[in-house]
Amino acid sequence: MVFDHIGFNVSDFPKAREFLLRALQPLGIAITMEGEGWAMVGRQGEGNFWFGAFGASPGPIHLAFAAKNREQVRQFYAAALAAGGQDNGGPGLRPQYHPHYYGAFVIGPDGHNFEAVCHAPEGDS
Template sequence: MIFDHVGFNVSDFEVSKAFYLQALQPLGIGIVAEGEGWAMLGKDGKGQFWFGSFGSSPGAIHLAFAAADRDQVRRFYGAAIAAGGQDNGAPGLRAQYHPHYYGAFVIGPDGHNIEAVCHQPEPEN
């Protein structure tokens, strides 16, 4: 990853917190630190994704989270839809990016395009 962390404001912290916790759980991402009106999410104690309610929400942005395998992409999509996300591209190959690009896209709170992506080929049986 080229960023240490990324953060932005959301219009409703509790709604966003509930959405991101449910949607990102299949990727092993959870709360690393939290305070009043803000949360830092990540893995293995490393907070890399921050959001809070300290100002206006930015215009729609795109966030792509790394998935270890295609099953995680599918589980992310199901969890994000169940959390109230709107379909913006069901799990599948996106060969226009590269032959093994497997991603799913959901519109979350504040209109952000949230993606889970795996760059690995499907394992051979």
């Protein structure tokens, strides 16, 4: 991991918190720290990102989260849609990136493009 943590502002912290908790749960990503108007999410021993209500949203950004396998990508996509996200590309191969790039994209709060991606061939994890 290149960074220890990264963060950005959201316009509606409770809405963003609920969306991200539900969407990222299938990937094993959860809140690692939380305070008044902010939260940090990640996996134990990996880089984290925080989001909070400390100013204007930076505008739509793209965040891709590593999935251990293709099933996690599918579960992320279903959970993110159920949490109120909008489809921006269902689970599938994206060979324009590389032969095994399997990802799904969902637009969440503030128009951010959230992705889950697995780089392993089918059946590998």
